[in-house]
Amino acid sequence: MSARGSGEKPSIVVLHSINFEESWTKQTYLDIENKFGKEGFTVKAIPLQIPGIRTMEGFQEKRQMILERVPVPPTLVVCIGDPSWLITRPLFDKEWKDVPSIICYARDNMYPKEEYLIDLDTNALETLTPITDVVKGYNATFIKYSVYIKQTIELIKKLQPGLTKLAFIFDHRYISQQTKADVEAVLQKDFPGIQFEPLSTTSISTENLLDRLASFDNKTGVLYYSWYRTQKDNENRYLVDNVQKMINSFSVPPVFTLQDVQTKNGNFAGGYYVSPEDYAQVTANTIEMILSGKDSKEISTLTSGTPKTYLNYQHLLLHQIDPGLYPPNATYFQEPPGFFQKYKVHIISLLVILVLLITIGILRVHLFIQKQKGKDKELRIARQAQDLNQKYQLVLKASNMMTWTWDVRAEIIECNNVYLTQRSARDKGVNGIFKMSPDEFYSGVYPDDLDRLRDKMEALASGEGQPVDEEIRYLDDTGENYIWIEIYAITGKTDPVGKPIYLIGGTALIHQRKLMEQELRDKAKVEESNRLKSAFLANMSHEIRTPLNAIVGFSNLLAQTNPSEETKEFCEIIETNNELLLQLVNDILDLSKIEAGQMDFIYSEFNVSTLFRSLYQTFQSRVKGGVTLYCEIPEQDCVIYSEKNRLTQVITNFLTNACKFTFQGSIRMGYKEREDGLYFYVKDTGKGIERKNLPHVFERFAKFDSFIQGTGLGLSICQTILENLHGKIGVESEEGKGSTFWFTIPCAVSRP
Numbered sequence: 001m002s003a004r005g006s007g008e009k010p011s012i013v014v015l016h017s018i019n020f021e022e023s024w025t026k027q028t029y030l031d032i033e034n035k036f037g038k039e040g041f042t043v044k045a046i047p048l049q050i051p052g053i054r055t056m057e058g059f060q061e062k063r064q065m066i067l068e069r070v071p072v073p074p075t076l077v078v079c080i081g082d083p084s085w086l087i088t089r090p091l092f093d094k095e096w097k098d099v100p101s102i103i104c105y106a107r108d109n110m111y112p113k114e115e116y117l118i119d120l121d122t123n124a125l126e127t128l129t130p131i132t133d134v135v136k137g138y139n140a141t142f143i144k145y146s147v148y149i150k151q152t153i154e155l156i157k158k159l160q161p162g163l164t165k166l167a168f169i170f171d172h173r174y175i176s177q178q179t180k181a182d183v184e185a186v187l188q189k190d191f192p193g194i195q196f197e198p199l200s201t202t203s204i205s206t207e208n209l210l211d212r213l214a215s216f217d218n219k220t221g222v223l224y225y226s227w228y229r230t231q232k233d234n235e236n237r238y239l240v241d242n243v244q245k246m247i248n249s250f251s252v253p254p255v256f257t258l259q260d261v262q263t264k265n266g267n268f269a270g271g272y273y274v275s276p277e278d279y280a281q282v283t284a285n286t287i288e289m290i291l292s293g294k295d296s297k298e299i300s301t302l303t304s305g306t307p308k309t310y311l312n313y314q315h316l317l318l319h320q321i322d323p324g325l326y327p328p329n330a331t332y333f334q335e336p337p338g339f340f341q342k343y344k345v346h347i348i349s350l351l352v353i354l355v356l357l358i359t360i361g362i363l364r365v366h367l368f369i370q371k372q373k374g375k376d377k378e379l380r381i382a383r384q385a386q387d388l389n390q391k392y393q394l395v396l397k398a399s400n401m402m403t404w405t406w407d408v409r410a411e412i413i414e415c416n417n418v419y420l421t422q423r424s425a426r427d428k429g430v431n432g433i434f435k436m437s438p439d440e441f442y443s444g445v446y447p448d449d450l451d452r453l454r455d456k457m458e459a460l461a462s463g464e465g466q467p468v469d470e471e472i473r474y475l476d477d478t479g480e481n482y483i484w485i486e487i488y489a490i491t492g493k494t495d496p497v498g499k500p501i502y503l504i505g506g507t508a509l510i511h512q513r514k515l516m517e518q519e520l521r522d523k524a525k526v527e528e529s530n531r532l533k534s535a536f537l538a539n540m541s542h543e544i545r546t547p548l549n550a551i552v553g554f555s556n557l558l559a560q561t562n563p564s565e566e567t568k569e570f571c572e573i574i575e576t577n578n579e580l581l582l583q584l585v586n587d588i589l590d591l592s593k594i595e596a597g598q599m600d601f602i603y604s605e606f607n608v609s610t611l612f613r614s615l616y617q618t619f620q621s622r623v624k625g626g627v628t629l630y631c632e633i634p635e636q637d638c639v640i641y642s643e644k645n646r647l648t649q650v651i652t653n654f655l656t657n658a659c660k661f662t663f664q665g666s667i668r669m670g671y672k673e674r675e676d677g678l679y680f681y682v683k684d685t686g687k688g689i690e691r692k693n694l695p696h697v698f699e700r701f702a703k704f705d706s707f708i709q710g711t712g713l714g715l716s717i718c719q720t721i722l723e724n725l726h727g728k729i730g731v732e733s734e735e736g737k738g739s740t741f742w743f744t745i746p747c748a749v750s751r752p
Contacts, residue, residue, distance in 0.1 A: 010075040011042040012287070015066070015088060017081030018228065019047040024260040025080050027276030028104060028283055032078065035284055044070060050083045051173055051228050054118050059087045067095060076290055077101040078283070081175075082110040082131065083117055085140070092138055100296040102286055103135070103142035104279075105304075110134055111174060128178065141296040143282055145304045147179060147258040149186045151272040153194075155309060156221040156256055159269075159321050165220040166194050169209065169247075169255075171201040171228040179225050179258070194221075201229055206243055213251035218320070222255045224268060244268075254319040263312050264333045269319070270311040278305030405492065406438070406503040408461045413441055415507075446473035446482050453487065460489055463499050467491075471510065484514040601724060606644045607752055608671060608678065609637040615648070616669065619655050627662050632670030640678065640747040646721045647680075647745070650729075653714040654682035654741045662686035665738070673749060677727075681742040689733040697731050718743070 012032060020026045033043040046069060048062055066088065073096050079085035085103045092099065109128035111117060116127055131142055157163050168183050170176035180198055187196050197220075199209055206229070213222065227243050244267055247255050254269035263270040282305055290296055309330035316326065326332075404415035413436050438457075445453055449472035459465025468489040473482040489505035555574040563571065616631040623629050651669070658667045665685025672679045689697065698719040722729040725745050733739035 009042050010040065011044060011070070011072070012036055012076045012078065013066075013070055013074040014043065014045045014078045015080065015084040016045070016047045017050045017079075017083040019049065020045060022261065024276045024279075025105070027260075028078075028080060028280045031277075031280035031284055032287065036287065041075065044074075046070075048084050048087065050081075050087060050117060051171075056115060056118070058118075059114055062087060063091060066091065073099050075099075076287060078104060078287070080104045082106050082134075082142075083114075085135075086111060086117070087114050089114070089138075092140075098139050100290045101138070101140040102283065102290070102296065103131070103140060104283055105145040106131055106142035107144070107175065107178065109178070116174070128174070139296045141286070141299040141302070143279070143286060143302045143304055145259075145274070145279065146307075147182070148272045148307050149179075149183050149258065150190055151307070152223065152256060152258060153186065153191060153221070155272055155327070156223070157191075158327065159316065159325050160218050160221055160253065161325070162219045163194060163221050165197055166191075167197045167199055167212075167216065167220055167222050168225065169199045169223070169227060170225040173226065173228060176200075176226050183223065201227060209243070210246060210250040213247060213255075216252050218253050220253055222251055222253050223271075224255050224257050224261065248315065248318075252319070254316055254321060260310065263310055266312045266315045266318075266334055268312065269315045270309070270330075270333070272307055272309050274305040274307050275310065281305070401509075402507045404505055404507065406461070406489070406505070408500050408502055411438055412436075413438060444475040449473055457489065457503075460491065460503060461500055463491070463494070468505070471514075483509065483511040486510045599720075599724070601643045601646060603641060603643055605639055605641050607637050607639050609633045611644065611648060611651075612669065612671065615651060615655065619659065619667075619669075622655075622659050623667060624659065624663055626664040627659075628666045630666060630668045630670075632668055634671075634673065637752050638671075638673065638678065639750045639752050640745075642745060642747055643721075643725060646725065650718045650721055650743060651680060651682065653718050657714070657741070658682050658684040658686065658739075662738070674744065677744055677746040678749065679742065679744050681740055683738065683740040685738040688735040688737050688739055689731070690735050694731065694733060698729065 014029050014032060016025060016029075020029055029043075029045050033045075037043050046066060050062075053059060053062070077088070077096065077099055079088070079101060082103050082105075085101060088096075092101065108131060110131045111127060112129040112134055135142065153166065156166070166183075166187060168180055170180050180200070184196055184198075187194055199212060204212065206227070209227070216222065224244075224247065244262060248267050256269045256271045257263065257273070258271055259273045260270075260276050261268050282302060286299065286302060289299060309327055311326065311330050311332055312334055313326075313332045313336065314334040317323070402415055404413055406413050415434065415436075442450060442454060449470075453468075453470055453472055456465060456468045456470060460468055468487060471484060471486045474485045475481070476483045486508045487505065488507075489503050491500045492504035493501045495501055551574070555571050558567070558571050612631055612633050616629065620629055655667070655669060662684040663686070667685075668681075668683040670681060672681075698715045700713060700716045719729050722743050722745070727743055727745035729741075729743040731739060731741050
């Protein structure tokens with residue numbers, strides 16, 4: 001039910017179970033009044049003083065009083081403390097039916113009936129019922145207010161290291177009784193070494209409470225929850241009414257709380273809890289949700305905010321708590337000012353005086369410097385102009401640039417003599433600057449370039465053309481040869497109607513650049529010719545292999561037809577020379593592919609030991625009589641990812657050469673593992689290589705024994721293959737003792 005649509009001004013009623021004197025509840029009411037009062041709501045605060053009521057009629061009188069003060073159902077009811085909602089529940093059944101309500105500072109459990117609030121004999125915790133069950137069926141929600149007992153006791157222990165006892169101050173109200181039971185349970189579970197002393201309004205008077213607090217030392221922690229006494233109690237009313245202010249004076253140890261109870265003014269030390277400001281903000285947000293149209297009963301249980309440590313610095317200091325024990329992450333009230341805050345006025349005044357003195361000094365120094373600068377300015381400018389001119393001339397000389405200006409009206413071109421030799425300059429009587437007419441300038445231009453340059457220069461001089469950037473040929477100072485120059489020209493200055501008065505420009509000598517460009521073009525033609533030649537040779541070599549293979553094949557067939565001994569000899573000669581010619585063609589083909597950049601490299605995984613076993617079987621029959629072939633491979637096989645065919649080609653070449661030049665002894669083939677890959681070798685006991693020939697072993701067409709057939713290309717091709725595989729190749733040899741050809745490749749080794 002809402003009053004916004006009627007003629008009555010919308011209202012929010014704030015009911016308090018006791019009164020609004022406590023800071024932790026007063027803040028909630030003030031925030032509601034400040035925020036929603038400005039939005040057009042009438043905010044009414046009604047304290048109920050429920051602990052002083054001892055009859056059911058008293059509750060009825062309170063409800064009647066509320067109806068008299070709020071004759072029209074309000075827009076929203078905020079109940080601070082669940083007892084205020086409990087005694088007004090009959091209003092929500094009738095007069096205020098469906099009016100949304102919020103129960104603030106609620107706990108998990110509450111009394112189910114209002115009579116439990118007045119019958120102290122039945123005021124037992126066993127009668128408490130979950131708050132969700134009590135408000136079920138009503139348009140109500142609640143904002144829980146948790147008490148952080150464990151964290152507060154830990155805070156007390158930190159500030160009072162010798163803590164052995166905890167005194168808990170509370171009154172007869174059921175919420176106090178429930179909190180007392182919770183404190184006792186936390187002590188038994190988490191702090192079994194700390195004694196518990198309850199100080200209740202049901203067991204001692206206010207005067208005795210103050211006396212008891214005065215008897216404690218700093219081994220006793222004091223935790224205050226509430227101390228409410230009714231007017232009917234036979235007590236000194238001054239002590240009762242001012243007990244919160246007097247506890248601080250009587251208690252030897254600091255007095256901590258589970259909620260904000262005058263922490264800011266120093267009556268209490270503080271504790272670990274949710275601040276009234278945070279709780280009030282949560283309450284205001286909940287009211288906003290309800291006023292925007294959401295039913296209270298649809299709002300899930302809300303928490304009160306984020307707890308923090310709040311402490312009063314002066315209270316702790318008064319009770320002789322060492323500041324070194326104060327937690328650094330706490331919020332402190334009445335904290336003494338630091339050095340800057342204490343002497344803020346003096347420091348600021350001193351700084352102002354210093355700034356004034358420094359400013360005056362700076363101004364005087366500045367004036368002196370300005371005068372000195374004024375004296376040196378003209379001399380410095382003159383020197384700078386001279387330096388700039390010298391640098392300008394050096395730059396022009398270094399860049400082969402000649403600058404000029406073209407007076408359009410006077411038809412005079414002024415330029416320096418950077419391109420003039422000392423002889424021609426002397427002949428022309430020129431010293432640094434010379435002048436010429438446009439016709440004189442054009443007379444030196446190569447005829448094929450003249451019209452193009454003249455058209456662009458005249459268009460620029462008329463104000464209709466674009467900046468000029470042309471490469472032309474021009475007579476050198478001998479008047480016999482043409483050199484390449486590049487001319488730049490732009491408009492330097494114009495008259496009021498936009499016509500150029502003079503042009504400025506530069507002429508750069510680019511003859512060497514032009515010669516280099518021509519050389520590059522010639523070089524490119526030569527390289528293209530070589531590439532085409534290599535491609536042609538590679539193609540022709542491939543075509544030659546086909547008839548050679550046919551000749552080899554038919555010679556083999558001829559040898560198998562029972563020929564005569566002479567015919568057999570001829571067939572063997574044909575086959576041998578065919579093989580040599582085929583090997584030559586293969587080498588030329590590989591060489592051509594290398595030069596043409598067409599050599600293929602197909603990578604795959606393969607077993608190196610298997611490859612060596614296969615080559616061993618192949619070459620056993622090729623070694624000469626009296627020569628033994630050994631295959632030396634590791635016990636464990638190695639698998640690598642590389643170009644199998646090209647590696648086979650290199651090892652085969654090594655073995656073929658070893659078989660050619662080894663007439664007795666042995667040939668050893670094998671490989672070894674290294675940190676960065678594999679090491680391959682073929683070692684023989686052949687004739688060896690002379691020391692002077694070792695640097696030329698891998699050159700093309702290198703042959704050191706003209707009586708042994710071969711092209712001299714094989715090792716050169718092997719070197720190229722290894723370069724493409726990012727490996728290394730080498731030879732170790734001693735004449736008459738044999739040679740070792742080796743190569744390495746970088747690769748990752750795995751096991752099959």
